[in-house]
Amino acid sequence: MSPARVAPGANPLRVADDKRLPRIAGPSVLVLFGVTGDLACKKLLPAIYDLANRGLLPSGFSLVGFARRDWDGQDFEEQVRSAVEAHCRTPFVPEVWTQLRQGIRFVAGTFDDPAAFAELSEVLAELDRTRGTGGNRAFYLSIPPRFFAEACQQLQAAGLSTPEEGSWRRVVVEKPFGHDLASARELNRIVEEVFPQDAIFRIDHYLGKETVQNILALRFANQMFEPIWNAHYVDHVQITMAEDIGIGGRAGYYDGVGAARDVIQNHLLQLLALTAMEEPTSFDARALRTEKEKVLAATMLAGPVDEAAVRGQYATGWQGNEEVPAYLDEEGVAEDSVTETYAALKLKVATRRWAGVPFYLRAGKRLAKRVSEIAVVLKRAPHLPFEDTATEELGQNAIVIRVQPDEGVTMRFGSKVPGPQMEVRDVTMDFGYGNAFTESSPEAYERLILDVLLGEPPLFPRHEEVELSWQILDPVTERWAQPGAPAPEQYPAGSWGPRSSNDMMARDGRSWRLP
Template sequence: MSKTRSAGAEPPAAPAPQAAAPTAQAETSSTTTAPQAADAVRVPLDPAADWDNPLRDDRDRRLPRIAGPSGLVIFGVTGDLSRKKLMPAVYDLANRGLLPPGFSLVGFARRDWEDQDFAQVVHDAVKEHARTAFREEVWQQLAEGMRFIPGDFDDDKAFEQLGKAVDELNASRGTGGNFAFYLSVPPKFFPKVVQQLKKHGLADPPEGSWRRAVIEKPFGHDLASARELNAIVHDVFEPDQVFRIDHYLGKETVQNILALRFANQMYEPIWNRSYVDHVQITMAEDIGIGGRAGYYDGIGAARDVIQNHLLQLMALTAMEEPIAFDAEALLTEKLKVLKSVRLPEDLGAHTVRGQYAEAWQGGEKVIGYLQEDGIDPRSKTDTYAAIKLEIDNRRWAGVPFYLRAGKRLGRRVTEIAVVFQRAPHSPFDSTATEELGQNAIVIRVQPDEGMTVRFGSKVPGTSMEIRDVTMDFAYGESFTESSPEAYERLILDVLLGDANLFPRHQEVEESWKILDPIEEHWTAHGRPAQYASGSWGPEEADEMLARDGRSWRRP
């Protein structure tokens, strides 16, 4: 198998030791002028390590993108997302020198904790889940800015205490009044939290500073609820203050879709209906729902994954070239795709839902979805969903996009496969190409980030025999820089006010317009099909593609 290597010269040598290392204070991109706390200790950047910084400013390899004076408030700080992703990401950003000296982290949850108790929780999460090495000096600087607010979301006194903590941090840490509020809470609490922020004046920034809201998916459970939630949130925050997290958009490979298409002349000319036969977008998990019955039941694979992750991947794959790589230009092109989506006329024939059943998987017997703790045995929630969509525009007319997502499948993988039409004429004997498949470009989002190109090549020997081969590009083998974890990139972007990788409310609503008719059809027509855990989904999904003379890829 061939491996691609990145071209170009090696990065310049690191600056001499006597050269002063840049500091976050000197390079901040913030427009605020609030002073830093007098006793703030800046951990210098390592000049040599700076060349390997995956979050550096693209305009100059030597200048990382560093957040200005700011703080982050996390609601629901005791949850798994906070412990496994958010807290470690904050530490990793600090360890890379990408947070200001006075950066502050405030936790809000129903716990009888003091500040030091919260700091210990963060410490343990960082030790277990951080991607960078633990450095005591970085930890001490970060820990000095940690505060904890105990209370419920309807507790006015708790929000008053939060307001006092924000004011105190402005004075002692020099945050400049700049705070992002991260709602790592179940969606039913979104309205209450944002309304409390408005009631207690926390959503209104002091002059010259900013306030932002970060909201996790799912954003609504259908179009009506999404519109209602958008109205509530926008009553408190302006649209450009709201950052809706889709962590898939923070992954390097997803961002590389745009680089692949628009920075390379070899791909864009064939990225259309004249050459592409169909596109498959897959997100497969090899695990069940675990302990998430309370969240998952009633939502299902289509609402949990297709409505956001997969439709976003489809939009990036199908969109026209934006006039610039900025939030408004990307929104414009993605919306064109979502608005052009056409559902199949026969939803029964071209959509499938399923539930995983008891079976042997990986040498272990696993229970089915209906046997999971907390699941109603009569539940109709889908753990597998597959749909066929078409995009009615000049580039893609007639090209089907097949989207599928599921739990307890053969292996964990997320990929986009652009499958090309067969050659219109072949001079080779049919026996020479008996096993030859269709050319394909496969973008691997996880777990092995990279790209594979599949094409036919002659087998060495005296006869003309052609066989499928692949050329493989892997991030880990082609670059010395490590890919940042998605939440590192997204949290930093929130602090910088960079909205490029965050879906806007228009995209959310257009996505629900696509999915709602499918969900309504499923509700009115029977139960999900059963499929064996460890398989690749129900037989009905294979039949769906077979009707079109196609078959699913086996990742």
């Protein structure tokens, strides 16, 4: 079956089904660096299988693993199958696996070994001959950023980064995109010396989530929302990413990085940009990125760092029925670490639409529950013709976009309580993806990997977005690194974070939502 192409002018954010134009990848090879890591095993390899099982990969699609392990092709096949069976979203179908495994290859080597990259070149040439992959190759760097330069330079030296006529070469870069603005610019320079800008796909898996993409549909496909999506009606916006787990075995990565760099710089600022952006002229990559960049360029801390930013560390506490250790007691964490496991920021977007509307962002580990959401909280009605006792429990209207785990949208508004008296209370109206649609939502990495193979970049941040995000965060992390900066406040595991975070909201006469 030849790959279908998206018609000119069609919406590239459209997800295919049997009633609409399918988005099927063309002949291609995905070369996966870092195949032994958690991300590959738990997300990337299962996503590739799920795409194949959904009929979105061509029969000749091929997967090449590159790692230091002393494996042969059979060892890698077993690794892939084990990861797929443990973590795939769709049912395991032997016939699909048989077709997929025919295109699986493995190259053993390190990033400083030109011979390994020469072997990789031979393997890819063999796949072009036997599988019809047509010289189309995507190189997925699921590796620490310190290896980006060497990997890209070796690809260039082996002639693998330059496409032959009629084919394409692309590179996929996993976050973190640096640890500050200067390092992000250096990483961008390194990658862009080897691959052109339009061939670089920076992965932020949050942008592949159905609910995140639904922000655009919610805002721009419905007349009821856009007229009130501004400072005249919106009191403030809260963007939350709460996790109920600790760092697990990731101390080597997490300690020294922290919640602000790990989550706020990328995921939450991307959510802010989608929430606050103006309507794009179209849904192509250039138009979407232009509007997001305008928002990020206008975003800044809403006050001095010590007033508009809070950090904390989880202490011992109870997560459900289990007593869990403090961050400083986790294996691999330095006993004097000041890495934050909770961060909250108060930001402002200096545009006419959002003048005077604060955006509160928070992210943390070992919080009360796992939830990610965007809450657009509206101003109170200017006049309530009710007795005070009739509206005692009435709060502010809110539109809450639930990103995970229960994807959907909730609207909170006041309604009369049944009975002879006029009594008004808050009620909610709920939309859930699982209830409204029979088809389950694909995993974010399914969508993003398919978009890489199709060469469709709307969901991938450009280097300008990355650098603008670091410009927003750098003043915070620089202040926290200074001698005499307030130390991270301890908060009990299983709570909603440090008291200073609540105090930051209370100074504005507001409070955090309890999801």
